[in-house]
Amino acid sequence: MRGDPPCKDPCAGRRQIVTFVRQPTRAGVRDAADKLAKTLPPAPLFTADFKGMTVAFKAESLQPMGAFKVRGAWHRLTALDGDARRRGVVAFSSGNHAQGVAWAAKRLGIAATIVMPHDAPKVKRDATMALGAEVVGYDRKTESREQIAARLAEARGATLVPSFDDPWIIEGQGSAGVEAAWQMERIGLPAPAHVVVPCGGGGLAAGIALALPDARVTVVEPEGWDDMRRSLEASWIEPVGANPPATACDSLQTLEVSPLTFDVLSRRDAQGVAVSEAETAAAQRWAAERLRLVIEPGGAVALAALLAGKVRPEPGLLVVLSGGNVDLDAYARVLAG
Amino acid sequence: MRGDPPCKDPCAGRRQIVTFVRQPTRAGVRDAADKLAKTLPPAPLFTADFKGMTVAFKAESLQPMGAFKVRGAWHRLTALDGDARRRGVVAFSSGNHAQGVAWAAKRLGIAATIVMPHDAPKVKRDATMALGAEVVGYDRKTESREQIAARLAEARGATLVPSFDDPWIIEGQGSAGVEAAWQMERIGLPAPAHVVVPCGGGGLAAGIALALPDARVTVVEPEGWDDMRRSLEASWIEPVGANPPATACDSLQTLEVSPLTFDVLSRRDAQGVAVSEAETAAAQRWAAERLRLVIEPGGAVALAALLAGKVRPEPGLLVVLSGGNVDLDAYARVLAG
Known part of the structure; x- marks a missing residue:
């Protein structure tokens, strides 16, 4: 600062x-x-x-x-060691960051979980799933995507991939x-x-x-x-x-x-x-x-x-x-x- | 054949x-x-x-x-000798070929004349003129663009640049x-x-x-x-x-x-x-x-x-x-x- x-x-x-x-x-x-x-x-x-x-x-x-989101996702995921790669990554996004992480994860053979609102556009949900990512839905009004993602990451030992604060x-x-x-x-x-x-x-x-x-x-x-x-x-x-x-x-x-x-x-x-x-x-x-x-x-x-x-x-x-x-x-x- | x-x-x-x-x-x-x-x-x-x-x-x-039209225009115009370049080029087209010839001519310092119907879209006419080409209008119903272009080329000793038959x-x-x-x-x-x-x-x-x-x-x-x-x-x-x-x-x-x-x-x-x-x-x-x-x-x-x-x-x-x-x-x- x-x-x-x-x-x-x-x-x-x-x-x-x-x-x-x-x-x-x-x-x-x-x-x-x-x-x-x-x-x-x-x-x-x-x-x-x-x-x-x-x-x-x-x-x-x-x-x-x-x-541009594939750039950050690629740099982040390639920096993970073998053990972290095996445990997978978690991201929350209903848009471009989700696709970027899913794209990089697919190319690196890393399991990706994307937390996305239930009402996200079907085309984005489908595109993310077509890249092999697991999509976990949440209710925008009653649930916090940050908390869901953090919980998932902790439970699986997976790495959380933020969209910009990293x-x-x-x-x-x-x-x-x-x-x-x-x-x-x-x-x-x-x-x-x-x-x-x-x-x-x-x-x-x-x-x-x-x-x-x-x-x-x-x-x-x-x-x-x-x-x-x-x-x-x-x-x-x-x-x-x-x-x-x-x-x-x-x-x-x-x-x-x-x-x-x-x-x-x-x-x-x-x-x-x-x-x-x-x-x-x-x-x-x-x-x-x-x-x-x-x-x-x-x-x-x-x-x-x-x-x-x-x-x-x-x-x-x-x-x-x-x-x-x-x-x-x-x-x-x-x-x- | x-x-x-x-x-x-x-x-x-x-x-x-x-x-x-x-x-x-x-x-x-x-x-x-x-x-x-x-x-x-x-x-x-x-x-x-x-x-x-x-x-x-x-x-x-x-x-x-x-x-793609810049490709053919560039190959044709760069093949002209110094004398031909000085006499300029003529093309007829209301569309992409006109722009391609005008683009190549501008980069090579060759004068370009484009024969275009009076009712061509203003945006295409303006784009062609913005590249420094002279635009000669004709009436689609009563005039032949081929004849006008051929006449212009002959009068000026300019090279006619066809859009595909070349x-x-x-x-x-x-x-x-x-x-x-x-x-x-x-x-x-x-x-x-x-x-x-x-x-x-x-x-x-x-x-x-x-x-x-x-x-x-x-x-x-x-x-x-x-x-x-x-x-x-x-x-x-x-x-x-x-x-x-x-x-x-x-x-x-x-x-x-x-x-x-x-x-x-x-x-x-x-x-x-x-x-x-x-x-x-x-x-x-x-x-x-x-x-x-x-x-x-x-x-x-x-x-x-x-x-x-x-x-x-x-x-x-x-x-x-x-x-x-x-x-x-x-x-x-x-x-x-």
């Missing part, structure tokens, strides 16, 4: 203790990038011109399972930044000077910040869910407020960021930007028409910030498109405008 | 003379692939499992300008097959055993057939526009019939294939398959949901043939997704089903 809390700290009871947790490092990000390079082709990087500037777009939507996960996601820098150099673009990243829990943004120590970092969240922005401004973790507005960005609905991700971004003086639902929808349309990419709402917020003029085009601007898993009906409505 | 026409040839007056035209060759395709490799990253290749078989998808929709264009498009074979080998897939390709004039299909001499070749067309299929069965070029049905596949509405493309495909015993509009729409939805790719109708017909069971999954199956330029409103309606 950066600095101390205000003298009369209203959040004193909530102070996060991070002393005993391994911190994610740049060396860890490079290690993750080396491991990923042996496993997956780089997610494609595209460019487009904005006011005479060439902007680079990193299309994490084209990863297996449609999001040094391996952060380092793994950061491999996207290493790859993008390689790709930008290869096509003659300047090194990344400013990277704009969608932010839920902040794992991807923190990892990329570690990967690119010379770049400015902007994290983008949906309006009303911009707790990382507020936290960075306050130099203290602030949760999402009560009754946050509805958002199409299901993958960014994190109620509170993690000390690990906050700390990395805060030390790097990262800035936060919030975008409206209409700006996100416009970005999804632009991506379909101009990049021929299907981008999910949460994956399009960084592009939305650029298109809405909240981030300025500049040489070395890198915009991350973090995922492409859409509900087709909702997506069709967005494209129809 | 393969064999002689039947004894009492009803098409005797239409016999094509190809003796004096250079034939496209496999060496030319390899040369084109080498040239493209220095200019563009390979278009990404994705995989998906069908009944336990891994099928490869070549995403030409992710090329600059959203289609050995360089065919060889250039074939570079997609060379690339795909490299990519399949790199990820441990068997060499292409069967390649399935959308077909308008047949330039892409013929080029890929030359690139992959050991693969079976299937060309896919919309129902009622399956003149290449009929021509291959008849061993003689047959045009599209009178009053063909409406199709969403604007990029495949070619009224007659070329002796150059027909000859290559016929010698290779290529097969033809026709798909319905509903099958094409289903393929566009599948590509959006499963590959997170925006694919235009004409670009999705080969995938449609696979999904409809008209092409069987097998080891080494390669399916080409040839373009991704959609009208957003029409695309939204397709996704909404």
Whole structure:
């Protein structure tokens, strides 16, 4: 964490203790990038011109399972020793993280259990089960997925794989930044000077910040869910407020960021930007028409910030498109405008 | 052409003379692939499992300008000598070929003139002009674009760049097959055993057939526009019939294939398959949901043939997704089903 809390700290009871947790490092990000390079082709990087500037777009939507989450899952699961691998992994997520963990577990022959709400979209449940993972359902209203997952992990001796509050996960996601820098150099673009990243829990943004120590970092969240922005401004973790507005960005609905991700971004003086639902929808349309990419709402917020003029085009601007898993009906409505 | 026409040839007056035209060759395709490799990253290749078989998808929709057409344009324009380059190029197309020629011309500093109907979509007109090309309009009902283009080329001493009836264009498009074979080998897939390709004039299909001499070749067309299929069965070029049905596949509405493309495909015993509009729409939805790719109708017909069971999954199956330029409103309606 950066600095101390205000003298009369209203959040004193909530102070996060991070002393005993391994911190994610740049060396860890490079290690993750080396491991990923042996496993997956780089997610494609595209460019487009904005006011005479060439902007680079990193299309994490084209990863297996449609999001960057395979990166962190791969780095975490490959770091487990033989005994831990035999005992399996447990994760809770109704979305991209679940698929990422299930994908990595399948390739490594590790048993994966995913805790997912009973009302999760059938397509996501089926996709997770198709990867061989066991899906354990829970009731969103009466049960805590964290507790269920922790109980399962304890009972089986399995490793719990958090979606962002974990040094391996952060380092793994950061491999996207290493790859993008390689790709930008290869096509003659300047090194990344400013990277704009969608932010839920902040794992991807923190990892990329570690990967690119010379770049400015902007994290983008949906309006009303911009707790990382507020936290960075306050130099203290602030949760999402009560009754946050509805958002199409299901993958960014994190109620509170993690000390690990906050700390990395805060030390790097990262800035936060919030975008409206209409700006996100416009970005999804632009991506379909101009990049021929299907981008999910949460994956399009960084592009939305650029298109809405909240981030300025500049040489070395890198915009991350973090995922492409859409509900087709909702997506069709967005494209129809 | 393969064999002689039947004894009492009803098409005797239409016999094509190809003796004096250079034939496209496999060496030319390899040369084109080498040239493209220095200019563009390979278009990404994705995989998906069908009944336990891994099928490869070549995403030409992710090329600059959203289609494979940059390949042929680049191979043709780079083959022009300095004098020809100074005199410029002329092409007629309201779609992907226009953009491909304009893109290559801009990068090579060659003046490009594109003959396009007055009622072409504004977005395509604007995109072509944004690349610095001159757009010459014509009236679809009263004027012939071929004649206008030929007149312009003659008056300026410029080179006419056909969209498929040209050995360089065919060889250039074939570079997609060379690339795909490299990519399949790199990820441990068997060499292409069967390649399935959308077909308008047949330039892409013929080029890929030359690139992959050991693969079976299937060309896919919309129902009622399956003149290449009929021509291959008849061993003689047959045009599209009178009053063909409406199709969403604007990029495949070619009224007659070329002796150059027909000859290559016929010698290779290529097969033809026709798909319905509903099958094409289903393929566009599948590509959006499963590959997170925006694919235009004409670009999705080969995938449609696979999904409809008209092409069987097998080891080494390669399916080409040839373009991704959609009208957003029409695309939204397709996704909404």
